[in-house]
Amino acid sequence: MDKSSLFQIKRDIETCVGQKIQLKANKGRKKAFIREGILENTYPSIFVVKFENDYETTRRVSYSYTDILTKAVEIVICKDNRKIQVS
Incomplete structure (x- = not known):
């Protein structure tokens, strides 16, 4: 893992706290969890979605x-009815 990539991801997510997002999480065996929520908070190693x-x-x-x-x-940020990919 590249620490600069993790730092960039963390910084991108921190700028979106409080915004509506669409989250897709792979649950294994070709199953996915897709929901819309609000990026509630960020911490040093995790972020919380409500x-x-x-x-x-x-x-x-x-x-x-x-x-x-x-x-x-x-994560896709829903901003002004536009979707912006975070990766």
């Missing part, structure tokens, strides 16, 4: 920056 569902419950999920680097997680 998802709300139809039953008015909130779910917070954390992912590491290496998940993005290894392409296990893909």
